[in-house]
Amino acid sequence: MLASRRTKGGIFAAATIAVAALVASALPAQAETGVTSSTIKLGITVPLTGAAAPGYNKIPGAMKAYFDYVNANGGVYGRKIQLVVKDDGYSPATTLSVTNDLILKDKVFALVGTLGTANNEATTRLVNSHSVPRLFVNTGFSGFADMKKYPTTFPLFPSYATEAKVMGKYLADNFAGKKVALIYQDDDFGLDAIKGFTTAGTNFVAKIPYSAFSQVDPTTAPKWVTALVAAQADTVIMFGVTSATAALAGAIYKAGLLGKIQMILGSVGSDGTTLKGLLGPLAPALAGTISASFLPSASDATDEYITLFKSINAQYNAGQVFDNNILTGMNTAMMTVQALRAAGTTPTRAKLIKAIETKGSTWASASLSPILFSATSHVGYTGYWFGKLGADGNAVSADGPGKYTLYSTDSGSGPVVKAAAARPAMPAKGLPTN
Amino acid sequence: MKHKSPLQRFALSIVVGAVLLLASGHIDELRAYQGAQIAIFAIAIASIVLLTGYSGQISLGHGALMAIGGYASVIAQIHWHLPYPLAFIVGTAIGALAGFLLGIAAARLRGPYLAGTTLALAVGLPSLANQFHILGGEQGLTFDVGTAPPWIGKEFSQYRWFFWVCVTAALAIFWLLRNLLSTRYGRRWRAVRSNPTAAALSGIDVGRAKVLAFTLSSAVAGLAGSLFAMLLGLVAPLAFTLTLSFTLVTGAVLAGVSNLGGSIVGAVVLVAIPELSGSIAAHLGGSEKVTSNLPGVITGVLLILTVLFAPNGPKLPHRKR
Numbered sequence: 038m039l040a041s042r043r044t045k046g047g048i049f050a051a052a053t054i055a056v057a058a059l060v061a062s063a064l065p066a067q068a069e070t071g072v073t074s075s076t077i078k079l080g081i082t083v084p085l086t087g088a089a090a091p092g093y094n095k096i097p098g099a100m101k102a103y104f105d106y107v108n109a110n111g112g113v114y115g116r117k118i119q120l121v122v123k124d125d126g127y128s129p130a131t132t133l134s135v136t137n138d139l140i141l142k143d144k145v146f147a148l149v150g151t152l153g154t155a156n157n158e159a160t161t162r163l164v165n166s167h168s169v170p171r172l173f174v175n176t177g178f179s180g181f182a183d184m185k186k187y188p189t190t191f192p193l194f195p196s197y198a199t200e201a202k203v204m205g206k207y208l209a210d211n212f213a214g215k216k217v218a219l220i221y222q223d224d225d226f227g228l229d230a231i232k233g234f235t236t237a238g239t240n241f242v243a244k245i246p247y248s249a250f251s252q253v254d255p256t257t258a259p260k261w262v263t264a265l266v267a268a269q270a271d272t273v274i275m276f277g278v279t280s281a282t283a284a285l286a287g288a289i290y291k292a293g294l295l296g297k298i299q300m301i302l303g304s305v306g307s308d309g310t311t312l313k314g315l316l317g318p319l320a321p322a323l324a325g326t327i328s329a330s331f332l333p334s335a336s337d338a339t340d341e342y343i344t345l346f347k348s349i350n351a352q353y354n355a356g357q358v359f360d361n362n363i364l365t366g367m368n369t370a371m372m373t374v375q376a377l378r379a380a381g382t383t384p385t386r387a388k389l390i391k392a393i394e395t396k397g398s399t400w401a402s403a404s405l406s407p408i409l410f411s412a413t414s415h416v417g418y419t420g421y422w423f424g425k426l427g428a429d430g431n432a433v434s435a436d437g438p439g440k441y442t443l444y445s446t447d448s449g450s451g452p453v454v455k456a457a458a459a460r461p462a463m464p465a466k467g468l469p470t471n
Numbered sequence: 472m473k474h475k476s477p478l479q480r481f482a483l484s485i486v487v488g489a490v491l492l493l494a495s496g497h498i499d500e501l502r503a504y505q506g507a508q509i510a511i512f513a514i515a516i517a518s519i520v521l522l523t524g525y526s527g528q529i530s531l532g533h534g535a536l537m538a539i540g541g542y543a544s545v546i547a548q549i550h551w552h553l554p555y556p557l558a559f560i561v562g563t564a565i566g567a568l569a570g571f572l573l574g575i576a577a578a579r580l581r582g583p584y585l586a587g588t589t590l591a592l593a594v595g596l597p598s599l600a601n602q603f604h605i606l607g608g609e610q611g612l613t614f615d616v617g618t619a620p621p622w623i624g625k626e627f628s629q630y631r632w633f634f635w636v637c638v639t640a641a642l643a644i645f646w647l648l649r650n651l652l653s654t655r656y657g658r659r660w661r662a663v664r665s666n667p668t669a670a671a672l673s674g675i676d677v678g679r680a681k682v683l684a685f686t687l688s689s690a691v692a693g694l695a696g697s698l699f700a701m702l703l704g705l706v707a708p709l710a711f712t713l714t715l716s717f718t719l720v721t722g723a724v725l726a727g728v729s730n731l732g733g734s735i736v737g738a739v740v741l742v743a744i745p746e747l748s749g750s751i752a753a754h755l756g757g758s759e760k761v762t763s764n765l766p767g768v769i770t771g772v773l774l775i776l777t778v779l780f781a782p783n784g785p786k787l788p789h790r791k792r
Contacts, residue, residue, distance in 0.1 A: 045571050086764075129611060130703050141501035149726075155610030155707070162615070166629055224610040248601035249609035276486035429769070 047179065069385050071146025077113060077384070078378060080121045080139035081125060082160075083152045083175070084130050088253045089127035092279045092311030092362050093152055099366025100150060102353035103346075104374075113377045122143060127152075129159035136160040140167055147172055147389060150369045153176040154226045172376060172390045173417070177305070179229050179448040182416045183463045189386075191393055193372060193417035195331055195406065196448040197276070198225060198233035200303055203421045203444040204274065205237025206453040208301075215299075216340040218243040218270035220261055220285060222277045230276045230303065230313060236450060243268035250283035259290035265289075265298060271314050272299045275306060281314035283307035290322030298357075302328040304421065309430025310335075310360035328432045329421040332403050335364050336431040339439035341401035342368070347466040360431065368403045375400040375469045400471060405441050405458035420445025422458065475621050477650045484642045495634050503630040504702070505538030510637035511698045512738035514644050516722040517731060518691035521648060525657060526684030527664030528577055532589030533692050535596040536573075539692025541604030541700035541711065542606060545614045550605075555616040559697045566693015567686050574685025578678045593716040597708035610705025612699045637698050644691055648731060651687075652752055687726040712746075714767075721774045744769050 044459030071078040073348075081097055084090040097120065112118065121143050123135035129181060132153070139145050139320040148164065149228060151157055152175035156410040165169050171190040175179060179196030181187050195203075208217060220233065223246035235242075246263050252259045256399050262285075265273055275282050282302055306312075307328035315318045333340045346367045350359050377384060377398075379392035397410030397417075406420035422441040424432035434441050464470055475483070480509030495503055515537060517678065522528050528538075544562035547553045553561065573592070577585055600606040619632035651657060662670040663680045671677050700706045722741045748765035 126709075128709035128712075129707050133705075137501060137504055141499065141504070157705075158610070158613070159703070162629070196691055224608050251601065348639060377701055 050225075051286075052208060062109050069146070070144050072116070072384055075116055076119055077116045078119045078121060078143065078145045079147055079149045079373070080123065080136075080143060080145035080168075081148065081150045082123045082125045082135055082156065083124070083150070084127040084138070085124035087126040087128075087155075088250050088280055089278055091310045091315055092360075093175070095357060095360070095371075096150060096152070098320065098354050098357060099350065099363040100370040102349055103367040103370035105107075106349045107370075108154070109376050112464075113374060113384045118374070118377070120149075121438065122383055123158060124387075125153075127156065129155045132156040132157045133163065136163060140164075140169055143387040145169075146384070147386065149173060149373050150175050150366070152176065152363075154441070155191070155224060157181065158225075161190075164189060166172065170386050170387055172389075172392075172393070173372055175365070175369075176228070177465050179232075180225065182414070182448065184413075184415050186291070187415070189390055191397075191410065191415050191417065194304075195418045195445075196233075196284045196416070197229040197305075198448040199419060199442075199446055200329060200421060201230040201233025201239075201247070202237045202446050202448075203237040203453055204301070204303070205234055205416070206444055206446075206455070207237060207329075207423055208272075208274075209237075210455075212272055212299075215272045216242045216270050217272040217274060218245065218265050218268055218276045220245045220247065220277060220281075221275075222246075222281065226305070227276050227291040228429065233389050233448075239455075241274075243269050247277070247281065249278070252284045258284035258290070258349045261285055262288045262292050262294065266292075266294075270298060273299050273303065274303070276303040276309060276456065277306050278313060279306045279308055279311045285408065286312065286322040286326070287319045288317050295322060295324065300326045301423075302326060304331060305328045307426075307437070308361040309432065310358055311362065311425075311430075313430045323426050323430070326426045327423055328426060329423055330361070331406050331418050331421050332361070332364050332368060332434050333405060333441065334427075334431050334433055335361050336427060336429055336433065337438050340403070341463045342467070345463065349467070364403065371467065372397075372400060372402055375471050377471055378469055396471070399461075401461055401464050401469065405443050405460055406445055416448065420458075477646075480646055480649055484646045488642045491637055491638050495638075496700070500628050500630045503628065504516055507630065507633040507637040507702055508742050509735070509738045510634070510641040510724060511695050512719070513735045514641050514698070515692055515695035515719050516726055516737045517644060517648055518688045518695065519580050519719055520726060520728060520734055521652075521691065522684055523723060524663060524686035524731075525652060525660040525728075526681055526688075527660075527667075529586045529684060529704045530577075530584070530589040530688070531586050531716055531720060532592035532596075533688075533719050534713065535589075535592045536566055536569060536689045536692035536698060537696030537715070538706070538708075538711035539689075540598050540696030541614075541706045542696075543693065544643045544718040545700055545706050546605070547613045548614065549612060549722020555701070559701075562697030562709060563702075564692040566696065569693070569730065571682065571686040573681035573689065576627070578681040583676050586700075589659050590713075590716075593713050598713045599709045607707070608769075609708060610687050611710065612706045615704065629792050633702055636701070640694060640698060644694065645731065645734075647659040647747075648691070652731065654772060656680075656724075677721045677765035718770065721744060721770055724774060724777050740773070741770075743779035744773075746770040 050440045061219050083097055101120050103246050108117040125132040125135055147170040149172045154176045157174050173193035173370040177194040177197040181192040181196040191449040219241045245261055337343050379396045379426050380389040393410050394412045398408045404418050406418040409416045422443050424434045427433040441458040444453055444455050512601050522530055540562035543565035544558040545557040547561035590655050601608050603658045619627040661678050667677050722737035725740050726737030746765045747768050752765050
């Protein structure tokens with residue numbers, strides 16, 4: 038009984054310490070949440086662990102690297118940018134719990150680049166009730182453009198509906214008469230794409246839904262291939278995360294169908310370096326794969342943004358191979374710096390939101406597509422180009438280095454416009470002066 | 472508590488409740504959120520204490536029973552348009568039903584076999600959500616209980632309201648369980664746990680006592696799941712992982728397994744662990760990888776230490792009558 042009493046005493050002591058720590062860690066209040074005279078604190082939630090992590094786990098490091106580069110060059114009006122990174126393992130419940138920490142404990146000024154459709158949906162109530170700006174979310178769910186439901190949220194990427202519409206046009210232009218099948222993640226991410234394909238009038242010989250995470254089951258992808266063969270598909274569109282794309286490519290390759298079934302990848306699951314890593318010895322499975330992108334090819338040596346981001350990556354993010362994820366992270370970070378600058382020398386959350394609405398469409402960005410932010414639209418990019426994955430895994434434009442044919446449209450019923458891509462020049466040394 | 476009558480316990484609950492609810496006006500939102508979390512964990516751990524500590528049955532699947540309660544509440548709200556207090560009752564009732572069915576199987580199983588069965592439930596059940604569209608798949612279903620009612624005041628934050636709801640529910644459950652355990656049902660369960668053969672010889676229907684314990688425990692877990700869904704604002708398979716089930720068992724072990732009041736201590740420790748590990752990781756200057764893995768390590772170590780230093784497992788509370 039002595040042992041039992043001692044254990045109980047220990048537990049009570051531990052509990053007392055725990056309660057004391059809970060009380061002691063409360064932070065003092067400050068003028069604008071997350072902003073001091075020398076710092077601006079931002080937060081991000083992203084899967085660093087778990088099935089959805091490969092590739093995306095490089096985004097926060099890339100953002101930090103660009104922020105460090107800006108900080109080393111004077112910061113934003115003298116303030117250094119700090120990025121608090123939280124791992125949510127792609128679980129909406131965890132996202133909410135760590136976002137509580139970001140908003141209520143770390144007291145970040147804004148969220149930036151938070152990843153995942155369901156994950157961002159889960160935190161909307163909290164984000165809205167505290168009017169926390171949620172910038173450039175890493176998801177293309179078109180619903181986030183609804184300004185009534187998500188007044189502080191700014192999606193930067195073109196919506197999945199836009200992507201599907203664009204892809205529908207690309208298929209009509211280049212794959213007329215082919216038997217096209219669609220594999221999609223069975224949630225708002227995939228359903229948004231279905232909406233776009235319906236608008237585009239694309240006909241599929243098979244539509245194969247899969248639930249998020251089921252791709253980790255080794256029997257899932259072979260079932261997709263069986264369904265593709267049964268439908269006699271010669272072309273397959275993949276709207277899923279990178280790990281699902283890798284599973285599909287591997288299964289097609291193992292079934293000896295490489296070259297017989299053409300893969301066309303949505304931008305979400307198309308990062309070639311990550312795919313190659315996941316596929317390992319099966320990497321030849323990617324040969325000939327086409328993917329949609331809204332940023333230039335990560336291997337385009339003629340692109341000034343790519344050149345600059347590569348050198349920042351080498352200096353501030355040592356050991357990480359430059360790929361689409363790093364490009365995406367740095368591009369988001371560059372947009373963020375311009376948003377923070379536009380919010381002025383005494384930034385507030387309201388000023389930040391206003392600044393993006395009024396000036397966001399003029400900012401420099403690596404994207405080949407124009408930016409549509411305005412007082413009546415929270416939609417960022419609107420267009421994609423298509424290219425085949427090259428030897429290093431990155432997509433390459435068929436028009437040659439530095440030249441891209443852009444397909445752009447809206448999330449609704451507007452037409453798809455095909456034009457040569459053009460964008461404003463990068464600010465000197467990639468340091469925004471807006 | 473031992474010598475108090477139900478009425479005295481009721482008065483005590485009211486006093487504790489009033490103090491906590493008044494205190495909620497003086498804590499920030501994060502603490503209110505954590506307070507609500509503690510109340511929910513305390514209810515869930517109490518359901519395991521009732522099952523393991525009193526009737527001697529092991530469950531590694533209480534996360535799944537919470538999921539059943541949570542999903543039932545959300546579906547009651549979305550499809551049957553019930554107000555959320557009624558949705559909580561539906562969650563509790565469906566939890567009880569699931570527990571009754573599981574209890575019938577459980578009464579025939581013992582030790583590792585029962586642990587294995589409930590573990591399979593924890594692993595398998597949440598992924599059912601992907602098989603039926605009504606359950607919302609991987610991204611789950613949203614559960615919006617709205618803001619605090621207007622009569623309570625305008626400046627009442629969402630989390631403070633959740634804190635009120637959860638604390639009230641927790642006090643009600645503790646009052647009910649404490650009273651129940653000092654009736655003949657409580658005594659029968661303890662008899663069944665200590666020596667099933669002797670209990671049967673004394674005229675106790677062992678199977679029935681076990682099924683009843685499982686049903687009640689699941690009802691309480693179902694309520695915890697409903698409240699958890701309210702706090703998260705959604706139900707999703709990933710909200711009710713195997714980790715949740717194990718965390719609850721850890722909480723129960725820390726609580727002393729057969730000590731109802733200990734559930735609160737267990738719940739406080741569970742909520743404090745991520746908080747503490749965050750501070751530790753910050754002091755170590757650790758990366759995000761350290762921060763995201765440290766809570767698991769601390770929980771594991773605590774569990775091992777508790778089992779090492781209290782190796783005899785569940786003990787009867789030796790109190791003087």
